[in-house]
Amino acid sequence: MTKKIAFVSSRSPDAEEALSVLTEKYESVDPSEADVIVALGGDGYMLEAIHRNLTRRLPIYGMNRGTVGFLLNSFDENDLLQRLENAHEAKLRPLHMRVTTSSGVQQEAWGFNEVSLLRQTRQAANIQVSIDGKVRIERLICDGCLVATPAGSTAYNLSAHGPILPIGSGVLALTPISAFRPRRWQGAVLPQDAHIHLTVLDHFKRPVSAVADAHEIRDVAEIEIRVDPDREVTLLFDPDHNLEERILNEQFIP
Amino acid sequence: MTKKIAFVSSRSPDAEEALSVLTEKYESVDPSEADVIVALGGDGYMLEAIHRNLTRRLPIYGMNRGTVGFLLNSFDENDLLQRLENAHEAKLRPLHMRVTTSSGVQQEAWGFNEVSLLRQTRQAANIQVSIDGKVRIERLICDGCLVATPAGSTAYNLSAHGPILPIGSGVLALTPISAFRPRRWQGAVLPQDAHIHLTVLDHFKRPVSAVADAHEIRDVAEIEIRVDPDREVTLLFDPDHNLEERILNEQFIP
């Protein structure tokens, strides 16, 4: 039996053209009736599609009509049904951040790649770092820091000099951005069940923003970060380019 | 003939107490009548004292009553006249930044340590980098970047994984903060007469702030950075701990 497909696309001309070609060639249904979502765009749009459909728990097959394309399959208008049939599943669970702002408001958001903090003004961020209830760094003076999943370890985390982590390694990277004190602190690799609690010290003088994937919260006072065991997304990949292979391959690009 | 001293201090209790002890023990004059300024505080205050007295061209002797103290001499209430007599001079020239903001306003500021750019929101900074009129990077995607002098190379630059530069090396460090593209770009060491021109691409969508030492300008569209040949400050150091020795020593701290 053929799967019912909901096609979605970013607003870029390339993605919209691909959308019109595919919806002419294959039947398209609304996401509420679909068995699978096919997302057309770049990595940024793919993350957006994942977030939009998180509660629907449908598998998502991305095709690259944008930039980078790490989470995406190559684009081809032909043989889509066969490719969906043969695709491998990769299950990703997001980081959950619970933020208390300087004004006392609580907010939450999810990040499949990372949750990051960055100073908002010229004042260096001063952050107390606790892991599983134990203070590990009393005062991290820095531009910011981030917590990355294995899937996100090749994104912002890599730019901030963090380590690439294989899918399935069961770890998270805690990576500083421009650490001033402790001098030359290079971050840590943590078990995936770690509870990370970051307190922004002097948060009125030294305001800091938090970002989970594309969702930003300004003026953070405290933030708790952990993998959310209750949310999960299923991505589909062509067998010869599954996510595990991509992340392994990423590490050998010259 | 004894030099006329203007004592200045930060507002920290330690620094203010040192000020009262020293002004009781030695004669103090207004900076407008002084031969030398003695500044009491930490590295942050020392930079502030340098900026405040930049046009007066008086030598500045700092004594450490604060944190870090890289630009400072050790504190001792005794033998000050003798120490001033024996001190070595280090001449520093600042970076000058000329900023054009998104609204078209032009502003300038000076930085003895560094001039830095950082994104203001979750949108990654996109910066075109030109050196001496030649575009070297079409689009640097990053959290930001900075240009550091040798004197500042052990400060923010070191935190951002930039190289330590000896005083007198005649070079500047151009160091990215979390470079995403070009992938793993590690920055460059430039001749000190380099003219660095940074253009913030998509600056309305991707706002970026600039900081020269402690002076911040928001919403930068373009920035030109070069060493200012016409401004110079003279710092005084005890002979056994002059700035050249300090920067050399800094590189061998375990």
Add this chain to the structure above:
Amino acid sequence: MTKKIAFVSSRSPDAEEALSVLTEKYESVDPSEADVIVALGGDGYMLEAIHRNLTRRLPIYGMNRGTVGFLLNSFDENDLLQRLENAHEAKLRPLHMRVTTSSGVQQEAWGFNEVSLLRQTRQAANIQVSIDGKVRIERLICDGCLVATPAGSTAYNLSAHGPILPIGSGVLALTPISAFRPRRWQGAVLPQDAHIHLTVLDHFKRPVSAVADAHEIRDVAEIEIRVDPDREVTLLFDPDHNLEERILNEQFIP
């Protein structure tokens, strides 16, 4: 029932003195009759004791009478029986290396920390890197490279700029030493079941040696490295300083 202890020590004066104190205070038996081995020395000796007793499969409790002491408990002549009773177990499996030398001889050895290759002369090592039968780097030009376990990730691997890996993360680090080509290659984190096959190219002109912990083999032509599923050592740690905690803690040392 009290465990029968075999005390062993390095030849350093401190360790030998500790040995005589402890064997006077507690009964000591030959390793062949023991339930547990108590090793006295530094990290180097601890590795030696692990290798010597690998086939006996006895748990080993180390006490620090030497340098570093990462694999060791603190020394105290009192309460040893109680500490052994309360100790937590950490199970480690070594890397196995199977080497073919330039003269065609096959040799094998085991490394709990790492297996490493290094050039023997001024000629740069040229190494082909295969993972699970797939060539990942045709020609790695370098001083050498190493494969580290999580337990060894804070040792040689860290010196060579490799990532710290948590115990239980199920990964290995493949880390180059002074990689010349591919330019700036930073190594890879691999699944723990990876089969790593390194071929030394031009091995007569460019001789390379291999080391597994302290065992060295010269003039390597080929080397296969993987975790040995059939060998395992049980280390004992005081509960407040178990190996997992140590490696986590190691990452937050300023």
Add this chain to the structure above:
Amino acid sequence: MTKKIAFVSSRSPDAEEALSVLTEKYESVDPSEADVIVALGGDGYMLEAIHRNLTRRLPIYGMNRGTVGFLLNSFDENDLLQRLENAHEAKLRPLHMRVTTSSGVQQEAWGFNEVSLLRQTRQAANIQVSIDGKVRIERLICDGCLVATPAGSTAYNLSAHGPILPIGSGVLALTPISAFRPRRWQGAVLPQDAHIHLTVLDHFKRPVSAVADAHEIRDVAEIEIRVDPDREVTLLFDPDHNLEERILNEQFIP
């Protein structure tokens, strides 16, 4: 008046073919009668040609018939006389190393790129580092270390995570290879007139070799390294790709 050219080449087929084409097209003389040497090969051969002709003090123009080609001009059989006429000069002074071996023999050699030390066996190198007569590191435990000139800073030094140094910066890089202690020591940038004195501790147990460019000395006990003020080589570069521009450009390669 036309310059008299001595053509020399490496033994690679490409270089030898270029030699025969050029010596047919242009008159070739013996180096002893030449005004300029034209060297055909890769970077390795270029260094060899520099060393061979060091005492002749002739300018050398290299053309790339090998790999990398950082010190070389692009190959073209035409317009050679014009290119020699227009070429810019870059003057390089080598590092001089004076080695005392374990057996007490003294040897010396010169390196335009770098002087490096590396352990010969599995025993880590233990090196005492002195700069200008002052001990800066009592015991550097490592695979080795190197001192690089600006011209050599993009070669071995870069592979060992050292900084790129601009021509004319008047500095040297002292860069460790896999530093174990001091933990995470990243090396130092030194004034070009620095006298570097390295003592190999426990040199019988822990043998170390020294290499200056391609010249290797085994079993080093002590080594003194400094820029030799009395030796100088003149390299010729096409104006649009002079050495300064190359090193600047090298830093912006993605």
